[in-house]
Amino acid sequence: MNEMSQSLLRTQAARVSWFDVATRHRVALATLAVLVFPLVMPFTALAVNILIYGLYALGFNLVYGYLGLLSFGHAALFGTGAYLCGMAIVHFGLPWYAAIAIGVVAGLAMAALIGVLAIRTRGIYFAMVTMALSQCVYYLFYQAVDWTGGENGLRGINVRSIDLFGMRLDFLDPMTRYYVIAAFVIAAFFILSRILASPFGAVIEAVRENATRARASGYDVTLTRLITFVLSGGFCGLAGALQALHLSIVPIEILHYDTSGIVVMIALLGGMGTFFGPMIGAAVFLLLENLVSLWTVHWQLIVGAIFVICVLFFPAGIWGTLTSRGKR
Amino acid sequence: MRSEVSKSRSISRRRLLATVGAGAVTAASPFRINLVKAEEANIKIGFPVPLTGPYGTEAQDQVRAAQLAVAQFNEAGGLNGRKAELVVRDDKLNPGEAATRTLELVEKEKVNFVVGSLSAAVQLAINNVTKERGIIFNSISQSDAINEAADFSRFTFHEALNPHMTSGAVGRYAFSKFGKRVAFLTADYAYGHEMVRGFLEVGKAFNIENLGDIRHPLGTTDFSTLLPRILALKPDILCISNFGRDQQIALRQATDFGIKKTTQIIAPLLSHASRVAAGPQAFEGVIGGCSFYWGIEDKFASTKAFNDAFRKMYDGKLPTDYGALGYGGVRTVLSAVKNAGSVDTDKVITALEALKYDYYKGPQYYRKCDHQSVQSVLVIRSKSKDQRNESDVFEVISTEEPDEAHLRSCAELGHKA
Numbered sequence: 001m002n003e004m005s006q007s008l009l010r011t012q013a014a015r016v017s018w019f020d021v022a023t024r025h026r027v028a029l030a031t032l033a034v035l036v037f038p039l040v041m042p043f044t045a046l047a048v049n050i051l052i053y054g055l056y057a058l059g060f061n062l063v064y065g066y067l068g069l070l071s072f073g074h075a076a077l078f079g080t081g082a083y084l085c086g087m088a089i090v091h092f093g094l095p096w097y098a099a100i101a102i103g104v105v106a107g108l109a110m111a112a113l114i115g116v117l118a119i120r121t122r123g124i125y126f127a128m129v130t131m132a133l134s135q136c137v138y139y140l141f142y143q144a145v146d147w148t149g150g151e152n153g154l155r156g157i158n159v160r161s162i163d164l165f166g167m168r169l170d171f172l173d174p175m176t177r178y179y180v181i182a183a184f185v186i187a188a189f190f191i192l193s194r195i196l197a198s199p200f201g202a203v204i205e206a207v208r209e210n211a212t213r214a215r216a217s218g219y220d221v222t223l224t225r226l227i228t229f230v231l232s233g234g235f236c237g238l239a240g241a242l243q244a245l246h247l248s249i250v251p252i253e254i255l256h257y258d259t260s261g262i263v264v265m266i267a268l269l270g271g272m273g274t275f276f277g278p279m280i281g282a283a284v285f286l287l288l289e290n291l292v293s294l295w296t297v298h299w300q301l302i303v304g305a306i307f308v309i310c311v312l313f314f315p316a317g318i319w320g321t322l323t324s325r326g327k328r
Numbered sequence: 329m330r331s332e333v334s335k336s337r338s339i340s341r342r343r344l345l346a347t348v349g350a351g352a353v354t355a356a357s358p359f360r361i362n363l364v365k366a367e368e369a370n371i372k373i374g375f376p377v378p379l380t381g382p383y384g385t386e387a388q389d390q391v392r393a394a395q396l397a398v399a400q401f402n403e404a405g406g407l408n409g410r411k412a413e414l415v416v417r418d419d420k421l422n423p424g425e426a427a428t429r430t431l432e433l434v435e436k437e438k439v440n441f442v443v444g445s446l447s448a449a450v451q452l453a454i455n456n457v458t459k460e461r462g463i464i465f466n467s468i469s470q471s472d473a474i475n476e477a478a479d480f481s482r483f484t485f486h487e488a489l490n491p492h493m494t495s496g497a498v499g500r501y502a503f504s505k506f507g508k509r510v511a512f513l514t515a516d517y518a519y520g521h522e523m524v525r526g527f528l529e530v531g532k533a534f535n536i537e538n539l540g541d542i543r544h545p546l547g548t549t550d551f552s553t554l555l556p557r558i559l560a561l562k563p564d565i566l567c568i569s570n571f572g573r574d575q576q577i578a579l580r581q582a583t584d585f586g587i588k589k590t591t592q593i594i595a596p597l598l599s600h601a602s603r604v605a606a607g608p609q610a611f612e613g614v615i616g617g618c619s620f621y622w623g624i625e626d627k628f629a630s631t632k633a634f635n636d637a638f639r640k641m642y643d644g645k646l647p648t649d650y651g652a653l654g655y656g657g658v659r660t661v662l663s664a665v666k667n668a669g670s671v672d673t674d675k676v677i678t679a680l681e682a683l684k685y686d687y688y689k690g691p692q693y694y695r696k697c698d699h700q701s702v703q704s705v706l707v708i709r710s711k712s713k714d715q716r717n718e719s720d721v722f723e724v725i726s727t728e729e730p731d732e733a734h735l736r737s738c739a740e741l742g743h744k745a
Contacts (some may be wrong), residue, residue, distance in 0.1 A: 022604050042432075042436075043431075043432045043435065043436040044431075044435060045432050045435060045436075046428065046432065046438070049428055056538070078358035117340065117586055136582060150450055150518060151448070151449060151517050151518035151519075152449050152452050152471075152473055152518055153423050153449050153453060153479075154453075155452050155453070155456045155479060156456065158456070160460070172460065172461060174431070174435045191663065198531035220559045245426060247427040247431075247453070247457070248427070248456050248457060248460060249424075249427055249453045249456050249457075250453070251422065251424045251427075251449060251453060252449070253422055253423065253424060254424065293380070293418050293420075294418075296419075297380050297382065297384065300380065302658075319480060321554075
């Protein structure tokens with residue numbers, strides 16, 4: 001019996017594809033990719049943007065891909081994190097780590113607020129309500145000129161050095177800035193991976209697959225949705241806070257519904273409901289935008305055409321298509 | 329077949345000999361040093377402007393004019409043979425993108441200076457990135473905030489006008505001529521608000537009566553609900569503070585409503601590109617301000633020289649207001665480099681502060697406390713007949729000479745004496 005099961009294991013092990021390995025060690029793999037990433041990018045600031053938008057899309061994907069709710073208001077979560085982190089530094093002179101923490105808490109709080117108001121709606125109504133609420137947030141920050149700089153944006157989020165355990169890192173150095181921000185992104189990878197692997201993660205997917213059955217099995221569907229939305233807010237808030245530190249400004253455009261739309265495109269392009277999809281989507285999207293706009297002013301036309309082709313021929317997204325090949 | 333082969337070989341051998349010969353001559357000649365130096369380190373000027381988006385036309389003109397300034401610097405021998413180079417990037421009229429692009433310019437392209445921007449928010453974003461890294465930034469678009477102590481740094485220069493100067497000049501002209509009853513139609517964002525603030529401040533001296541400020545959101549296409557309200561107020565002057573497409577549509581509909589029969593319409597800023605796009609009827613008789621108009625070439629030799637050089641480089645085209653700013657912004661920096669004899673930031677700052685220049689519109693200089701370029705403001709009227717060419721769209725009806733009294737004082741801006 002023992003021998004039989006062992007040989008069974010062995011044959012299974014032989015059949016283990018690269019895909020299974022990738023899934024099992026997804027955090028390690030992502031970490032490795034993130035570490036070498038800036039070396040292959042045209043410039044470091046773009047690599048940092050890709051990390052940040054990847055993290056933002058990761059948070060969005062938790063709601064869209066895993067929970068199955070399409071939110072058109074994620075800019076509010078991203079932007080609130082950025083603004084609150086920035087304001088903590090500009091108006092209160094707090095250290096950078098406190099500002100990041102405030103950004104995350106702000107993302108969680110804003111998600112809780114929007115979530116409580118929107119979570120009972122479904123489908124297109126959820127998209128509409130989240131979009132409407134995020135527009136309210138936009139005007140709130142837009143009008144609070146003394147706090148946010150309004151139209152001109154929030155300036156002066158100047159962090160020159162990162163003091164860590166007696167070490168002083170030069171935050172103006174592009175590579176240092178990249179790796180400091182990468183450390184937070186990797187931590188977020190790890191936390192997300194744990195959430196998805198936990199029983200709660202299974203419940204999230206159960207709600208997506210069949211809410212009625214999940215409810216019949218004794219799970220509180222509304223509460224699950226709300227908690228997932230709030231968690232997503234935490235990731236997006238962290239992404240926003242890192243964006244504020246990276247660019248040293250927060251433009252009002254960050255709260256614009258365009259920012260909500262971009263993340264949907266990134267998630268679709270990379271592959272919704274996949275772990276690596278959002279990061280790959282962000283990389284492809286921002287890289288394309290960057291390279292094509294260097295070459296022609298009609299970059300939107302070309303990026304748009306590529307996006308349409310992707311949606312038509314790879315509906316599962318880039319990573320989604322790759323994994324379905326890997327499974328075969 | 330064989331003869332062909334040998335033929336081609338003989339050509340290549342000849343070519344090889346020629347190349348080697350030319351190389352040897354170059355190596356021996358005095359040009360060699362210049363060539364090698366030029367390849368070693370160009371003086372790089374980063375130039376982020378919104379090539380895509382609603383101000384694309386203006387931005388492309390800025391690039392053209394900036395390229396002219398660089399070409400002139402290089403033709404004159406550069407900095408002891410060191411050439412200048414313009415590194416253009418599209419900021420997409422988005423402050424976040426502008427900050428990213430500026431990081432690229434500074435960190436990867438290792439630019440020596442940054443000149444550019446075409447929006448208040450974008451220039452503040454660029455400024456924040458450059459001042460942190462000790463890079464000189466010369467802004468070529470309007471903003472009041474960039475002069476204020478909170479955003480200013482000694483690396484910050486402002487070649488463009490600011491809303492305070494522009495609305496001041498237009499207000500002083502209009503309020504003394506057309507009456508005291510003033511109504512406002514304003515785009516509801518920072519640009520509009522800053523302009524109205526400027527008009528009201530100037531208006532105090534003329535005891536104008538503010539009949540009301542009617543605001544419209546950005547991107548309004550139908551003003552027909554607002555215009556009857558303005559007609560009912562019976563103003564002497566209607567002050568329309570918006571830009572681009574909003575301005576074109578508002579002026580066209582105001583003309584259709586017959587407002588011009590009883591009221592003088594003024595606008596703080598009349599954009600050359602907008603006027604050309606909208607055609608003569610909508611803008612007819614409208615009075616506004618601008619920083620540059622090619623027509624002042626009769627008055628200033630520098631304008632004539634700039635226009636001629638621009639015409640020569642771009643098939644007879646004439647530069648626009650924003651184009652001229654691109655030229656001025658780059659040329660001042662390069663002149664300062666030449667005067668300083670180096671690209672060292674501190675030396676160039678000192679040289680820029682000392683600069684008294686007349687490059688395209690008459691005398692200018694950078695004020696010491698906020699590095700705002702003290703310069704003339706032109707008050708112009710749009711014309712619909714007697715056009716000499718397709719660029720002949722305005723007539724200059726008044727010029728406010730350069731005067732620090734028309735700027736907000738250094739103390740008011742928060743600068744310590």
